[in-house]
Amino acid sequence: MIVKDVVNQSKPLDKVFQALADGTRRDLVERLIRGPASVSELAQPLAMSLPAVMQHLQVLEASGLVRSEKTGRVRTCHIEPAALRLAEAWLGEQRTGWERGLDRLGDFLTEKTDE
Amino acid sequence: MIVKDVVNQSKPLDKVFQALADGTRRDLVERLIRGPASVSELAQPLAMSLPAVMQHLQVLEASGLVRSEKTGRVRTCHIEPAALRLAEAWLGEQRTGWERGLDRLGDFLTEKTDE
DNA sequence: AAGAAAGTTAAGCAACTACTTGACTATCAG
DNA sequence: CTGATAGTCAAGTAGTTGCTTAACTTTCTT
Numbered sequence: 001m002i003v004k005d006v007v008n009q010s011k012p013l014d015k016v017f018q019a020l021a022d023g024t025r026r027d028l029v030e031r032l033i034r035g036p037a038s039v040s041e042l043a044q045p046l047a048m049s050l051p052a053v054m055q056h057l058q059v060l061e062a063s064g065l066v067r068s069e070k071t072g073r074v075r076t077c078h079i080e081p082a083a084l085r086l087a088e089a090w091l092g093e094q095r096t097g098w099e100r101g102l103d104r105l106g107d108f109l110t111e112k113t114d115e
Numbered sequence: 116m117i118v119k120d121v122v123n124q125s126k127p128l129d130k131v132f133q134a135l136a137d138g139t140r141r142d143l144v145e146r147l148i149r150g151p152a153s154v155s156e157l158a159q160p161l162a163m164s165l166p167a168v169m170q171h172l173q174v175l176e177a178s179g180l181v182r183s184e185k186t187g188r189v190r191t192c193h194i195e196p197a198a199l200r201l202a203e204a205w206l207g208e209q210r211t212g213w214e215r216g217l218d219r220l221g222d223f224l225t226e227k228t229d230e
Numbered sequence: 231a232a233g234a235a236a237g238t239t240a241a242g243c244a245a246c247t248a249c250t251t252g253a254c255t256a257t258c259a260g
Numbered sequence: 261c262t263g264a265t266a267g268t269c270a271a272g273t274a275g276t277t278g279c280t281t282a283a284c285t286t287t288c289t290t
Contacts, residue, residue: 021132
């Protein structure tokens with residue numbers, strides 16, 4: 001969305017969640033959590049062309065979830081856990097907000113039955 | 116993707132992360148965490164048409180993040196925290212996997228310097 | 231130098247997304 | 261009954277996504 005990119009600067013969370021919204025990309029993350037890997041290592045178990053895998057990796061890099069550097073002819077990719085934590089933090093905030101809500105409701109009900 | 120929907124049955128995580136990949140929808144979640152609301156209450160602060168908001172709500176409902184029921188002419192929406200926890204759990208698994216990796220690396224390095 | 235291996239670029243395509251406007255259906259209030 | 265309120269349905273559209281194949285560039289290996 002042009003408006004969103006200009007006005008809202010397309011927040012980091014957008015890109016992280018968007019990146020994780022695809023099963024193939026989550027598979028890549030799960031693989032990279034176990035350690036760095038080259039592009040073709042990553043592509044080998046996936047039923048798709050190499051360029052397709054590269055595009056997924058580009059999305060992951062744009063989201064900050066993955067970094068890579070090329071030495072010689074092989075590009076090695078690794079996880080960037082900060083981006084993972086960013087998403088986890090947002091979800092955690094929502095959950096604690098919800099739990100505080102339940103507490104307040106609990107207090108309210110206790111007050112009610114106490115008076 | 117037709118293949119993904121057929122072969123991969125479009126996993127719940129796909130839908131949850133996809134739903135959260137949009138800032139407007141995250142705003143809706145943040146609002147609903149503070150308590151239930153009607154469609155027009157939810158739409159009021161958002162700079163878009165009512166049908167657009169409804170479409171976002173449909174995405175949220177399809178992902179399991181939000182439920183709603185209609186009484187009279189007003190549909191009341193509320194959060195379904197289970198879906199939130201599903202996403203948080205996946206992220207948590209990745210993070211702990213990463214941390215275990217760091218531990219193993221630490222052990223490896225200690226062994227090395229100890230011998 | 232010749233070929234294989236690893237990756238990259240580009241173009242194209244079908245499906246999906248995030249909207250829009252306009253017309254319509256219920257429900258409630260006076 | 262009439263009108264306002266709350267929501268819904270349908271169609272259309274610009275832009276994005278997830279792939280594909282074909283052609284290319286680098287960097288090893290022999």
